[in-house]
Amino acid sequence: MGAYLLRRLLQAPLILLVLASLSFVIMRLAPGGPFASERAMDPEVARELAAHYHLDEPITRQYLHFLSALAHADLGMSISTYRGQSVVSVILRDLPTSLLLGALGLLLALLIGVPAGVLGAMRPQSGGDALSMVVALTAISMPTFVIGPLLALVFGLWLHWLPIAGYQGCSHPAYLVLPAIALSAPFAGRIARLTRAGLLDVMSQDFVRSARAKGASELRIAVRHALRLGFAPVVSYLGPAVAAILTGSLVIEQVFQIPGLGREFVISAFNRDFTLVMGTVLVYGLVLILCNLLADLALAMLDPRTRR
């Protein structure tokens, strides 16, 4: 277990390096630079600006620059999106919002998905089961850019229950309700289906039959005995799901105008803001690696057979 953990932790920086290098090259290959605008720039001014950000040097030199700065945990200054602000300050400012939204979305997905799946597995083929699976399938199939505006329309513009967009800090949680629901919907749907399938699989096994023979109630069997094993597919899904929720709030952040890191990533890529793109890519890479690692560890704890 310890060796496994160590190996995974040692792999992480390598994966990040590959990710950063690929992103670096792709960004430099994209046409247009951070200062291109509708107003032409005097070549002299363009030269000065490029020199200021080392953009006039050969790409290999720029890459080495980037690596050595990275080794000192220096991500540089935002070139064009936020002139005069450091990339680290932008990330520190926006990451918590994305994480909070992601955590809320994940919590909702679990709170809705797991009970729905358990109930379905207890009465398979019943009307309630069919209904919950249809709802789950709908939630999985509908893109978030459809669910989001629909929620805003119904609960914001028609019913006036919740604000339709914007963010006022975590002291005003009402602003996060609709985004969190929209974000959680497809994940809740998948978790419900996985929970149901996992439980049904386990419920037909011998130890469950023994428990049933001893007179335990269906609910007790499902929650106390079967869920632990039946939950494994959900847990292995949670790793990528957490990463997807945290990084996938990009569309939701756009629809609900939430000032998170997902929007910075999109905007900085369009702006060719090289430093800010690299910063957000690295953060997302790190989140992805950590989530997958945690999911693997959790899986090992739940099911001893996977411990190797």
Added chain:
Amino acid sequence: MQPSAAAIAFWLCLLGCRAASQDAAAPADAALPAWRVALMPSDARWRGVAQDFIFNNDTEPQTLDPALMTGTPEGRLALGLCEGLVGYDPQTLQARPGVAQRWEVSPDGLDYTFHLRPDACWSDGTPLTAADFLASWQRVLTPATGALYAYQLYPVQNAEDIHLHHHAMADLGVRIPDAQTLLVHLAYPCPYFLDLCAFQTLMPVPMARVARYGEGWAQEGRFLGNGPFRLQEWKPRERLVMVANEHYWDHAHVLLHSVTALPYDNVETAYEKYQDGSLDWMPSVPPGKINDLLRNPDYYSMPYLGTYFYRFNCAKPPLDDVRVRKALALAVDRAVITDHVLRAGQIPATWFCPDVAGYHHVDGLAYDPVAARQLLHAAGYGPGGKPFPALSLISNSSNAHKQVAESVVQQWQANLGITVGLEFCEWKVYLNRVDTHDYQIARASWIGDYTDPNTFFDMWVTDGGNNMTGWSSPAYDRLLDASQREADPQKRMALFHQQEQILIGQDMPIMPLYIYVNQGLLRESVHGWYENIRDIHPYQYLWMQ
């Protein structure tokens, strides 16, 4: 071509609606000049109403450093947080006293003497002097500052050489005989120089803070301005709040208590916010909602100092032949685009420069499909001639650009029998292709930098950075040069007329399509807000009632 009857009716209707909601005249104040009195409320109905104005600023500002600003959203913030030597009149845009309480111009138009207010100060109460302006302008002209709009200072003697060719900063044509006097010597008579003095690039910045914090001086907690409002709170991507600045020289007449700028870049979201009552003004509207908007009493649409046009790449066949360029321009009925595609009051235009500062445009080639076919035939294409080569039109992707392009291409097909392909690319890719002349026909637009025709004509000089068509005309260059030296307004306008005649009557490196409008939604409770050609609305003249 004249504006269509529909467009005229549209304007009259809108002007009528707006005029009714604007009452003027003010509380008695003997020292107040008449123009300012006319911009004050006529009665006390505004009292007791919360004087808080909230608008959508379309996006998060790139910077609050006025010297580095390039975009309209940043400009809207500078208008509240900073002030130049002069400010804009909210109705006419003419120069009104700012940090300078008065100024004189020499008869040859080359020397400006600005007399600064003795009580001028920053929003923390520290004095602001002529030296602050000089240092701020020198900073703009320092290449390392990276001020993309530094060219706004080029009319000042030697400014261009200092910025581009490392001339000594001491050569700048600015002198400060005392703390309250700024003498500016221009390289050429520049009738719009006062207008530039109101623009953000020429606004003062607190050099002590710049020295202390470097690039990061304009962050929350460090920023310092001298405008009618001061920065109270800036939560990036959430909101920016400014409140009335007690140290502002005209604080007594600033009625708004606070101005809040929201950064929603999704115009659909902003529209929903406006509908639920959380915005007082949104300066851009969802194009797809035009039917709803036209029924909304809060909707306005006003002519803007901007032109939508297509560039022709004059260096590549078949567009190197002026007959082909003219044929393409003759074959498009602009009214189809403005009345049926855009429908927001845009003015169909065969000319390039909007009517501004006493300039009246020259009419270009009106819609004439027969003449268009004849020209194309004369160029050797069509029946009995060679087949017309494949052409393509590039644009950045956006629904509105697509609809316009499809209409134009369809008209070319119908009137000339030629097929023009459409290519839509991401913004930076599109910019790169136009800049490197990697196109045949390219969508384009130009928004005036200042309220003068020169901003529309100087870009077409041979090899000018914004020309990008490969077109060059020595006659045009001579006329442009003459207009920039001419101090007499009438002769100057005549020279601009001749330039426009070459541009859109004779050589056609571009094909104008329409004059922009500014559309938005403004609550009836907002007063002191006027339509003007540059969409500039200084907050110190607004009140809620």
